[in-house]
Amino acid sequence: MKKIFLFIIVLSLGLNLSFAQEGVEEKAVEEKPKVKDRPVREPFGSGILIDNQTCFIPEKKTLEMVIQHRFGPMNNGISDIWGIYKPGANIRIGFNYVVIDKLQLGYGLTMTNMTSDFSAKYNIIEQTRKNTIPVFVTVFADWGIDGRSNDSFGENYKPTNRFSYFTQLIVGRKFNDWCSIQVHGSFTHFNKVEPGTDHDKIGVGFNGRFKFSPQSAIHFQADFPLKIQGLSEYKTDNNEWVDHPVPNIGIGYELNTGAHSFQVYILSSKEILPQYSYMYNTIPNEQYPFWSTQNFLIGFTMTRLWGF
Amino acid sequence: MKAIHLIYIVIIIALIALFESCEYEYIEFAEQPVPPPPDTNDTIPVHQISFTLAIEPIFEEATCTNCHNGSLTPDLTEGNAYNSIMSNGLAVPFDHTNSMIYTYPHPVSGSHGTRYQNTAQTDSIYLWIYQGALDN
Numbered sequence: 001m002k003k004i005f006l007f008i009i010v011l012s013l014g015l016n017l018s019f020a021q022e023g024v025e026e027k028a029v030e031e032k033p034k035v036k037d038r039p040v041r042e043p044f045g046s047g048i049l050i051d052n053q054t055c056f057i058p059e060k061k062t063l064e065m066v067i068q069h070r071f072g073p074m075n076n077g078i079s080d081i082w083g084i085y086k087p088g089a090n091i092r093i094g095f096n097y098v099v100i101d102k103l104q105l106g107y108g109l110t111m112t113n114m115t116s117d118f119s120a121k122y123n124i125i126e127q128t129r130k131n132t133i134p135v136f137v138t139v140f141a142d143w144g145i146d147g148r149s150n151d152s153f154g155e156n157y158k159p160t161n162r163f164s165y166f167t168q169l170i171v172g173r174k175f176n177d178w179c180s181i182q183v184h185g186s187f188t189h190f191n192k193v194e195p196g197t198d199h200d201k202i203g204v205g206f207n208g209r210f211k212f213s214p215q216s217a218i219h220f221q222a223d224f225p226l227k228i229q230g231l232s233e234y235k236t237d238n239n240e241w242v243d244h245p246v247p248n249i250g251i252g253y254e255l256n257t258g259a260h261s262f263q264v265y266i267l268s269s270k271e272i273l274p275q276y277s278y279m280y281n282t283i284p285n286e287q288y289p290f291w292s293t294q295n296f297l298i299g300f301t302m303t304r305l306w307g308f
Numbered sequence: 309m310k311a312i313h314l315i316y317i318v319i320i321i322a323l324i325a326l327f328e329s330c331e332y333e334y335i336e337f338a339e340q341p342v343p344p345p346p347d348t349n350d351t352i353p354v355h356q357i358s359f360t361l362a363i364e365p366i367f368e369e370a371t372c373t374n375c376h377n378g379s380l381t382p383d384l385t386e387g388n389a390y391n392s393i394m395s396n397g398l399a400v401p402f403d404h405t406n407s408m409i410y411t412y413p414h415p416v417s418g419s420h421g422t423r424y425q426n427t428a429q430t431d432s433i434y435l436w437i438y439q440g441a442l443d444n
Contacts, residue, residue, distance in 0.1 A: 072421075087375035088421030100314060111421075120318060151427060152416050154335040163329050191331040194417040199332050233332075270421070280419060 039126035043136065043174035044209060045256035046303050047096065047104065047121070050221045050265050051248060051277060052207050054182065055138040055172055057104045057123055061308045064096040066108065068272050068301045074293040083297050092272040102126070110273050114147030115164075117273055127174060135173045142166040144275055153192055161192040166275035172208075178217075181208035188275045198233050201245070202226050203278045215256050219263065223248040225278045245281040246290055263301040270297060335416055337427060357436040358444050364389050366429045371422060372413070382409075390443045401441040404434050 044054035048066060058064060072086025080086045094108025094117075102123040109116050125137040146152075146162040153161045165188070172182030188201040205223035212218065225245040232241075252265020268290070271277040288294040357363065367373050367384040376384040382392035393399050398409040405411065410433050413420040424430050436442075 087380070090421060103315060103318070105318075122315070148415070149426070152335075154337045154416075156333075156336075160329045160331055161333060161335075163331075165330070189330060191329065192333040192335055194335045197417075270419075282419065 037128040037130040037132040039136075040129050040174045043127065043172065043180045045217065045254060046261035046263070046301075048261075048263075048301055048303065049182075049207050049209065049219050049254075050250045050252060050263065050267060050299075050301070051269065051272065051274060052182070052184070052205070052221050052223070053121060053138070053140045053168065053170065054207075055123060055126075055136040055170060057102055057121060057138075058098050058305055059307065060098045060101050062098045063306045063308065064098075064104075064106075065304045065306075066092070066094040066096065066301065067303075068092040068094075068299070070270050070272060070299040071297055073270075073295065073297050074266075075288075077293075082293075088270075090270050090272055096121075108273075109147075110276075112271060112273065112276055115144045115273060115276075116147060117142050117144045119143070127172075135171055138170040138172075140166075140168045140170065142274060144273055163191045164275045164279075165189045166273070166278070168274070178211040179208070182206060186274065186278065188278045190275070190279060193279075196242070198231065198279070200231050201278050202228055202231060205248075209254060217254040217256070218251070219254050219265070220251045221248070221267070222250075223274075223277065225281070243282045245277075245279060246283055246295070248277050248281055259305040261301070261303040264298070265300070266296055266298055268295050268297075355435070356444070357432060357439055359390055359436060359442065360444065362432050363436050366424065366432065370413070370424045370429060375422070394441070394443075399437055399441045402438060404437045407433075407437050407441070410434060410437060 042056060044056040047054055047056050047058070047064060048068075068091070070090040072080070072083035072088045074082040076083065076086065090111050092108050092110040094106055096104050096106035096119070098104045104119075104121045106119040106121075107116070108119070119140065119142040121138060121140045123136060123138050125133055125135070127133055127136040142165070144164040144166070146164070148162075150157045166186060168184050168186040170182055170184040172180065174180040183206045184204065186203045186205075188203065190197075190199055193199055203223055203225045205221065207219070207221035209217040209219035224247045227241055227244060246268065248267060248269040250265050250267030250269075252263055252267075255262045269277045269281040271281055283290065283295055364384075364386055367376070367389060368386075372384045376382055378385060378388070382396050382398060383389065384392065393409050398407065400406045410430060412418050413423045414430055415423045415426060418424075424433075
């Protein structure tokens with residue numbers, strides 16, 4: 001009898017112990033700190049991809065200098081080295097600073113109309129490594145100030161006549177270590193334009209890069225200004241589109257080091273600022289089709305990062 | 309918390325700037341002077357624009373000839389500009405809208421990298437085309 005009693009006590013203690021252990025284990029599981037799903041590492045090597053912004057924003061307190069350059073059209077071939085020695089280059093020099101995590105503010109000066117631009121870029125959502133968030137979402141806004149003399153704006157000049165705006169929503173994904181793709185939609189507005197030109201333009205596009213070595217990549221872009229009947233203020237009597245901006249299509253090579261990015265590309269817009277590219281990228285002479293070398297030119301972009 | 313405040317401030321400033329400054333205006337200039345039609349019986353009329361005296365110097369002033377100096381078409385140097393412009397179809401008599409010598413480097417609406425310096429220069433070119441784009 002004693003043995004049976006002792007067996008029951010031992011058994012119950014054993015069960016209690018095992019239950020208690022399970023409880024401890026459950027508690028341990030509950031209290032185990034969640035592994036943070038961190039953002040993917042550098043979906044793009046630079047904040048700029050040819051003409052477009054990427055979701056890449058460096059760490060906070062980083063200063064970025066950007067030099068963008070466009071040569072002349074390539075139509076003269078070898079005689080002026082496909083436009084490299086041709087006059088009529090376009091240049092932009094800009095500086096961006098990451099004030100807080102995921103927010104970058106910038107200023108730049110472009111040769112087109114000596115336009116100053118102030119920009120802001122913010123990463124709303126970042127793609128994570130464990131795919132908890134599958135895409136990144138970034139907004140970019142640019143405010144341009146035309147730097148020409150007052151009489152270029154005609155009668156009834158006001159300082160706000162100089163303003164132009166560009167807003168863009170970018171959604172993209174780093175698919176793997178060598179492929180990142182973005183799509184974007186944008187809205188462009190110019191306060192004062194010459195008669196026969198729209199004030200507003202909506203555009204869509206896509207771009208991306210394919211890395212083929214740790215430092216090198218092929219990148220591309222395609223931006224399309226849309227023909228939206230309701231938005232257009234100007235068409236001919238036959239309801240046809242006149243001087244509608246052409247797409248900005250480009251392809252190039254990118255070289256990235258830790259703090260530098262160098263991109264060289266061929267593209268179909270001499271404009272550097274996005275609002276000008278979406279609004280004023282027209283074919284200067286209609287006798288040349290879009291795919292002629294008259295409409296394509298060589299350009300390059302260099303960026304340099306400094307951490308503070 | 310400070311970061312969130314800063315974001316709010318930037319967003320508010322951006323929205324104010326966007327909505328307070330959005331305008332829909334057109335660039336309009338004072339009425340273009342309408343010269344009398346060219347009088348072929350007269351010698352040079354009072355308002356006749358001389359290509360040699362009024363137009364060619366513009367290409368020099370606006371630095372067009374820095375590049376268009378014979379190495380690049382059109383040749384806009386003195387003595388060669390008229391032939392180069394007309395043979396390349398860059399000026400259409402009486403039709404300034406189809407004259408690339410007027411439209412392409414226009415300081416307001418042109419898309420050339422280098423443009424005329426002011427509208428006074430384009431007004432002269434406009435008048436010259438209006439009067440028949442003569443070699444005078």
